[in-house]
Amino acid sequence: MPCVLVVDDEPGVRESLRMLFKGDCEVATAGSVEEAERILQESTPDLILLDLVMPGRSGLDLLASLAEEVDPPPVVVLTATKTVNTAVEAMKRGAVDYITKPFEVEALRIKVRKLLERRELEREVVRLRAEVDERERLGGLVGASPPMRELFQTIRRIAASRATVLLQGESGTGKELVARAIHDLGQRADQPFVAVNCAALPDQLIESELFGHERGAFTDARDRRIGKFETAVGGTLFLDEIGELGIGVQAKLLRALQEKQIERLGGSAPIEVDVRVVAATNRDLEADVAAGRFRADLFYRVNVVPIVLPALAERREDIRRLAEHFLAAARADANRGPARIARDAIAALERYAWPGNVRELENAIARAVALAEGEVLEIADLPPAIVRASELETLGDSVRTGQLGFETALGNFEKTLIVEALSRADGNQTRAAEQLQITRRALKLKMDRYGIAAS
Ligand SMILES: Nc1ncnc2c1ncn2[C@@H]1O[C@H](COP(=O)(O)OP(=O)(O)OP(=O)(O)O)[C@@H](O)[C@H]1O
Numbered sequence: 074m075p076c077v078l079v080v081d082d083e084p085g086v087r088e089s090l091r092m093l094f095k096g097d098c099e100v101a102t103a104g105s106v107e108e109a110e111r112i113l114q115e116s117t118p119d120l121i122l123l124d125l126v127m128p129g130r131s132g133l134d135l136l137a138s139l140a141e142e143v144d145p146p147p148v149v150v151l152t153a154t155k156t157v158n159t160a161v162e163a164m165k166r167g168a169v170d171y172i173t174k175p176f177e178v179e180a181l182r183i184k185v186r187k188l189l190e191r192r193e194l195e196r197e198v199v200r201l202r203a204e205v206d207e208r209e210r211l212g213g214l215v216g217a218s219p220p221m222r223e224l225f226q227t228i229r230r231i232a233a234s235r236a237t238v239l240l241q242g243e244s245g246t247g248k249e250l251v252a253r254a255i256h257d258l259g260q261r262a263d264q265p266f267v268a269v270n271c272a273a274l275p276d277q278l279i280e281s282e283l284f285g286h287e288r289g290a291f292t293d294a295r296d297r298r299i300g301k302f303e304t305a306v307g308g309t310l311f312l313d314e315i316g317e318l319g320i321g322v323q324a325k326l327l328r329a330l331q332e333k334q335i336e337r338l339g340g341s342a343p344i345e346v347d348v349r350v351v352a353a354t355n356r357d358l359e360a361d362v363a364a365g366r367f368r369a370d371l372f373y374r375v376n377v378v379p380i381v382l383p384a385l386a387e388r389r390e391d392i393r394r395l396a397e398h399f400l401a402a403a404r405a406d407a408n409r410g411p412a413r414i415a416r417d418a419i420a421a422l423e424r425y426a427w428p429g430n431v432r433e434l435e436n437a438i439a440r441a442v443a444l445a446e447g448e449v450l451e452i453a454d455l456p457p458a459i460v461r462a463s464e465l466e467t468l469g470d471s472v473r474t475g476q477l478g479f480e481t482a483l484g485n486f487e488k489t490l491i492v493e494a495l496s497r498a499d500g501n502q503t504r505a506a507e508q509l510q511i512t513r514r515a516l517k518l519k520m521d522r523y524g525i526a527a528s
């Protein structure tokens with residue numbers, strides 16, 4: 074049952090309101106602001122009926138302290154007809170409505186019921202939204218497909234431990250985002266998250282990047298430098314593209330992981346490093362091990378918790394959700410842009426192959442938001458590669474469903490390819506013909522047949 078708090082200094086008013094709501098709600102009463110505050114410390118009513126003029130502190134005082142609360146209950150002010158001005162003042166300070174005394178019983182009852190219903194609905198929306206969020210996102214990760222749900226479970230399960238994690242997945246599948254989620258959900262969340270891109274530097278530099286060096290350790294080492302292992306102490310070290318490390322560095326990394334100790338280049342004393350390591354690669358590391366490019370012992374040392382991120386094409390049911398997520402982000406960023414995505418544009422996105430995975434989708438949406446002019450993101454706003462793939466698919470579909478004859482479809486296909494080649498060649502027919510590997514004469518004939526104008 075919903076609960077209403079009546080605050081009024083007149084016992085008669087408190088009693089009649091208690092009688093009025095009997096059976097519909099629980100009623101708590103207070104004869105002063107102080108008493109109301111005591112009650113509010115113990116419990117939160119769904120609605121407050123508040124008298125403004127009372128001996129001691131006034132109702133406005135209570136409104137002021139409620140305004141400090143998170144999600145305070147709505148307040149309806151009770152006021153004598155002659156003080157309607159104060160009621161208006163109370164509304165300015167956050168009261169949702171007012172009722173003049175002496176009140177009309179039925180009007181009051183309806184008002185209260187409506188407010189209580191609205192509050193219940195708001196609660197429901199908040200609860201449902203939280204539930205959906207909980208299931209469809211984790212950290213910065215969005216997804217509701219079975220592989221993503223499984224991934225979320227794995228992340229929740231392992232975040233608290235300090236087990237080494239190896240993330241494998243194609244470029245753009247979200248490896249870095251997963252590494253961050255593992256860190257953010259773990260016990261080391263308030264400690265540093267340090268990312269090192271192992272592919273970005275040659276061997277000797279990556280060594281000093283990871284382990285640091287003492288002054289004079291090598292020609293260019295003018296000063297002492299603290300490595301990323303030490304920077305990450307207490308937190309997480311993200312070794313991105315670990316498959317690119319040279320064999321020499323692999324040996325040193327293995328030692329650091331096994332001993333939980335490192336040595337700065339040119340240093341003599343080992344340094345304890347308590348660091349959780351999350352490594353990532355888009356290579357097939359097992360193949361690299363078989364080929365002798367990656368140390369087997371290091372592979373086993375980092376592959377304690379293996380996580381394989383699915384390519385976007387393997388979880389097409391996430392595409393729409395991701396696209397909407399990126400649309401909202403791009404819109405918030407640019408402070409403009411379409412509010413929704415056209416149905417056929419979604420269909421094109423859902424069909425496309427996504428060799429660049431989520432990153433490619435993110436870029437496609439960002440580009441489309443920059444181009445789109447109306448309230449709707451249209452298929453024409455998408456990158457040409459996606460539009461083209463979609464056109465060819467549609468063509469294939471029309472043949473399969475018998476809407477289009479085979480010859481007509483081939484003709485459309487030919488026409489699309491020619492228009493495209495010409496536009497890529499800026500209208501230069503010689504270059505377009507070369508590209509299509511036909512003679513210029515053959516191109517000209519086809520342009521005539523399809524009514525394609527020379528530009
Ligand atoms: N599930 C997801 N939800 C929301 N955004 C995602 C998701 N997966 C990836 N992204 C976004 O896509 C982009 C690429 O992700 P990320 O950098 O983590 O990929 P990666 O696997 O590390 O790629 P690479 O191997 O190329 O480094 C980022 O901007 C990231 O925020």
Ligand SMILES: [Mg+2]
Pocket residue numbers: 248249313
């Ligand atoms: Mg990455």
